[in-house]
Amino acid sequence: MIVFPNAKINIGLNVVSRREDGYHNLETIFYPVKLADALEIADSDETEFSYSGLHIDGAPENNLVYKAYSLLKSDFELPGLNIHLHKVIPFGAGLGGGSSDAAFVLKLINEYCSLGLNSTELKQYAKEIGADCPFFIENKASFARGIGDQLEPIQIDLSKFEIVIVKPQISVSTPDAYRNIKPSQPSFNLKELNKIPLEEWRDFVVNDFEKTVFPKYPEIQNIKEALYKMGALYAAMSGSGSAVFGIFRHLPANTDKFLPKGIFIYR
Numbered sequence: 001m002i003v004f005p006n007a008k009i010n011i012g013l014n015v016v017s018r019r020e021d022g023y024h025n026l027e028t029i030f031y032p033v034k035l036a037d038a039l040e041i042a043d044s045d046e047t048e049f050s051y052s053g054l055h056i057d058g059a060p061e062n063n064l065v066y067k068a069y070s071l072l073k074s075d076f077e078l079p080g081l082n083i084h085l086h087k088v089i090p091f092g093a094g095l096g097g098g099s100s101d102a103a104f105v106l107k108l109i110n111e112y113c114s115l116g117l118n119s120t121e122l123k124q125y126a127k128e129i130g131a132d133c134p135f136f137i138e139n140k141a142s143f144a145r146g147i148g149d150q151l152e153p154i155q156i157d158l159s160k161f162e163i164v165i166v167k168p169q170i171s172v173s174t175p176d177a178y179r180n181i182k183p184s185q186p187s188f189n190l191k192e193l194n195k196i197p198l199e200e201w202r203d204f205v206v207n208d209f210e211k212t213v214f215p216k217y218p219e220i221q222n223i224k225e226a227l228y229k230m231g232a233l234y235a236a237m238s239g240s241g242s243a244v245f246g247i248f249r250h251l252p253a254n255t256d257k258f259l260p261k262g263i264f265i266y267r
């Protein structure tokens with residue numbers, strides 16, 4: 001059985017307050033995008049994990065795929081499984097790739113091994129893995145608050161537009177990005193996002209991380225500006241960066257003219 005854990009973008013991100021546990025309350029819109037890894041599960045005498053594609057830093061036992069498996073293993077009798085991850089989504093990017101892999105492992109094992117967990121129960125497991133993880137259980141456009149785990153579906157459909165993701169070589173550490181932020185109340189309520197036309201989002205919607213990440217890495221800001229020059233209706237950094245996305249009605253053919261050489265563009 002094979003599934004394709006997709007990335008997310010954050011359309012707007014307000015860091016609202018710092019919590020006692022060191023985490024931050026935020027408000028954001030999570031939107032699922034096409035860019036995806038591949039995850040395959042098969043029967044095996046012994047449980048085995050294998051990886052291909054982009055090399056993920058850190059020990060295999062720290063891979064979120066393994067963490068998700070271990071969480072279920074501690075509560076259920078699982079048969080031997082062969083789990084393979086092919087990594088495509090860049091990490092340190094604010095695209096939630098690791099969280100998506102973990103959420104898809106939970107869903108995949110639930111189905112493959114008929115564990116009978118419902119979506120609320122799967123989200124509880126997901127929350128133990130990471131703040132971004134619960135979103136990928138239902139994986140549909142959502143307004144999120146809390147640490148990103150309190151989710152409400154929102155009617156936003158960008159299927160008629162082209163979403164382009166640009167990932168510079170820089171990786172931004174999520175804990176560092178949060179450490180540098182001064183939380184504040186948002187001036188625009190993202191829950192109202194679907195009430196304003198896409199062309200006007202740039203006047204209302206902000207990602208608070210841009211304020212601290214752009215001065216440190218001007219290259220990321222340059223990419224956002226390049227996307228607007230290319231005709232994006234809306235462009236912003238996703239999550240804590242370093243990926244930047246642009247939403248286009250029509251993407252120009254000559255994208256190389258606008259962006260630095262050798263940079264990765266995902267469509």
Ligand SMILES: C[C@](O)(CO)[C@H](O)COP(=O)(O)OP(=O)(O)OC[C@H]1O[C@@H](n2ccc(N)nc2=O)[C@H](O)[C@@H]1O
Binds near residue numbers: 025099146
């Ligand atoms: C930046 C975002 O991608 C926006 O969607 C997320 O808030 C990050 O979510 P994530 O990568 O799943 O985060 P986790 O793996 O749970 O946490 C990594 C670190 O980020 C910080 N963190 C994360 C989420 C949050 N709401 N407040 C935080 O302060 C904490 O220092 C935490 O130790």
Ligand SMILES: Nc1ncnc2c1ncn2[C@@H]1O[C@H](COP(=O)(O)OP(=O)(O)OP(=O)(O)O)[C@@H](O)[C@H]1O
Binds near residue numbers: 056241
């Ligand atoms: N399956 C995995 N895919 C990617 N990274 C993983 C995975 N498992 C563990 N990691 C670790 O998590 C770190 C960040 O991964 P992830 O892709 O979730 O972060 P990100 O791109 O910054 O997204 P976000 O901040 O939005 O969650 C990596 O540096 C890596 O060490």
